[in-house]
Amino acid sequence: MRWLLLIWLILWGTGVEVRAQAMSRPKNLILMIADGCGPASITMARDYARAVLGRKELALDAIQVGAVRTGSVSSRVTDSAASATAYACGVKTYNGAIAVDTAGRPLATLLEAAKARGMATGLVVTSRITHATPAAFVAHVPRRAMESEIAVQMLDQRVDVLLGGGWAYFLPAAEGGRRADHRNLLREAEKAGYQVVRTAADFRNGVRRPVLGLFGPDHLPYEIDRNPQAVPSLAEMTRTAIALLKEDPEGFFLMVEGSRIDHAGHANDAAAHVLEVLAYDEAVAVALDFARRDGQTLVVSVADHEAGGLSLGRNVDGRGIYDWRPEVLARVQASHERLIPALRQSDRPDSLLRAWLGLDSLRAEEQALVRQATVKPDRWPVVLTELIGRRAVVGWTTNGHTAVDVNLYAFGPGAERLVGSFENDELGRLLAELMGFDLSSLTTTLRQQQPVGESR
Ligand SMILES: [Mg+2]
Ligand SMILES: [Zn+2]
CATH class of the missing domain: 3.40.720.10 (Alkaline Phosphatase, subunit A)
Structure with a gap:
């Protein structure tokens, strides 16, 4: 009698599992x-x-x-x-x-x-x-x-x-x-x-x-x-x-x-x-x-x-910063994809940058970066990443x-x-x-x- 009860319990249990699975199939x-x-x-x-x-x-x-x-x-x-x-x-x-x-x-x-x-x-x-x-x-x-x-x-x-x-x-x-x-x-x-x-x-x-x-x-x-x-x-x-x-x-x-x-x-x-x-x-x-x-x-x-290899928080000028700043990204008006062709054609890239990246003015080290790219336009992707990355304290590794x-x-x-x-x-x-x-x-x-x- 006890065995029968046990067998019944096992069968019932299996049934519950099968029903549960059928119920949970999306x-x-x-x-x-x-x-x-x-x-x-x-x-x-x-x-x-x-x-x-x-x-x-x-x-x-x-x-x-x-x-x-x-x-x-x-x-x-x-x-x-x-x-x-x-x-x-x-x-x-x-x-x-x-x-x-x-x-x-x-x-x-x-x-x-x-x-x-x-x-x-x-x-x-x-x-x-x-x-x-x-x-x-x-x-x-x-x-x-x-x-x-x-x-x-x-x-x-x-x-x-x-x-x-x-x-x-x-x-x-x-x-x-x-x-x-x-x-x-x-x-x-x-x-x-x-x-x-x-x-x-x-x-x-x-x-x-x-x-x-x-x-x-x-x-x-x-x-x-x-x-x-x-x-x-x-x-x-x-x-x-x-x-x-x-x-x-x-x-x-x-x-x-x-x-x-x-x-x-x-x-x-x-x-x-x-x-x-x-x-x-x-x-x-x-x-x-x-x-x-x-x-x-x-x-x-x-x-x-x-x-x-995105990082929120990074070294800026050799020092690890305990912060990152989303507001910097909110001021950016366009992707690099759209910005770079315009920068390559412009003879006033710094004013373009201030407008499109929402930068008030360019600091000395930022002006140096911009000069790099003006001389060597292939540098624009790296320079844009660095301009934004330094201000937003965002890093990339690859x-x-x-x-x-x-x-x-x-x-x-x-x-x-x-x-x-x-x-x-x-x-x-x-x-x-x-x-x-x-x-x-x-x-x-x-x-x-x-x-x-x-x-x-
Ligand atoms: Mg895909
Ligand atoms: Zn990919």
């Missing part, structure tokens, strides 16, 4: 990737939000759950392609690989698994949409530079919502694009049923599924340079994407990338960087707002790696990426499983498991369909 997954956003970038954005915008904290702060280690197979310092592949496919690979393993064989992605289940899918970015991070969810190529091929594979996937920049890789050279094969993929997309939009006005007039919205030939402008009339924000694109995707009864998978946080890190451009992180955080707020009301959506935010762990954030059903410190590939596999996706068997199917290295 219907929708919104995966947000802050490209090149290390922990210091988050602190920087929060301090800026407090000091300049009068806010208490970031939307992200409420949902922090852990950390991710980002190394790839080929290096302790990953690139975006290898790290995005780890998240999309649950497998570590070499730097430059787009959803292929170290032998160049295709790996099934979260987006492909969502499609296989009949879910709606979307990619929203601020870079060229053929850039490494979004590419790793929809294309399988051995090198991230193969953006013409990535564009073809992206459209073949019939993703429901594609929003970002980079129409150049969809147009032939004769029509102002970068394609060598004379194909006009925008026209082909339209023939395949896509609504193709290229202006913010058309986008705001109303879009339907499937939609291909590309708002510039290359990366979209940095937030600090963006004209809101001409280019939608990441938050706006995210809101529209969710509105289009949430109608699907099978649920949806959406990847949203704050792509250019990374670019501003590479450029050591502190003012551009902090506004990119804040624009990303606004997109996170949009996703969270939906998820809180919906109750069946898992929102995960992660970075693919750190960029720039124009590339670093190996530091990045923050992990999650909200919604399954979020409790993401508490802790994970390898990037482990996180990819965990997301697949939480969604009930079988990436291994999909990979097998994929390899039967698509022979190694053969482009379609």
Whole structure:
């Protein structure tokens, strides 16, 4: 009798666990990737939000759950392609690989698994949409530079919502694009049923599924340079994407990338960087707002790696300063990307600098820096970084990426499983498991369909 009771208790317990798991399986997954956003970038954005915008904290702060280690197979310092592949496919690979393993064989992605289940899918970015991070969810190529091929594979996937920049890789050279094969993929997309939009006005007039919205030939402008009339924000694109995707009864998978946080890190451009992180955080707020009301959506935010080796607090003239000053960044009017061409052409760079960087006057050591660049214009990037860095007490150690762990954030059903410190590939596999996706068997199917290295 007692044994029977024990067996019953075990069976009942298992049942509870199965029911609990079924209950916690999310219907929708919104995966947000802050490209090149290390922990210091988050602190920087929060301090800026407090000091300049009068806010208490970031939307992200409420949902922090852990950390991710980002190394790839080929290096302790990953690139975006290898790290995005780890998240999309649950497998570590070499730097430059787009959803292929170290032998160049295709790996099934979260987006492909969502499609296989009949879910709606979307990619929203601020870079060229053929850039490494979004590419790793929809294309399988051995090198991230193969953006013409990535564009073809992206459209073949019939993703429901594609929003970002980079129409150049969809147009032939004769029509102002970068394609060598004379194909006009925008026209082909339209023939395949896509609504193709290229202006913010058309986008705001109303879009339907499937939609291909590309708002510039290359990366979209940095937030600090963006004209809101001409280019939608990441938050706006995210809101529209969710509105289009949430109608699907099978649920949806959406990847949203704050792509250019990374670019501003590479450029050591502190003012551009902090506004990119804040624009990303606004997109996170949009996703969270939906998820809180919906109750069946898992929102995960992660970075693919750190960029720039950012430091808040640094040596100035050989002395470590115990402070950093967000107000200095708030006065800057433009990114280095926009400023440097103007400085190169100007014969009065110091007055330009005072206006654009919001500097009252140039101190002696700053004037010396400006003279360096006036003589040798290649020095402008370093000089701008130093002018702002000294005043803001912000330091950078590289124009590339670093190996530091990045923050992990999650909200919604399954979020409790993401508490802790994970390898990037482990996180990819965990997301697949939480969604009930079988990436291994999909990979097998994929390899039967698509022979190694053969482009379609
Ligand atoms: Mg990226
Ligand atoms: Zn990068």
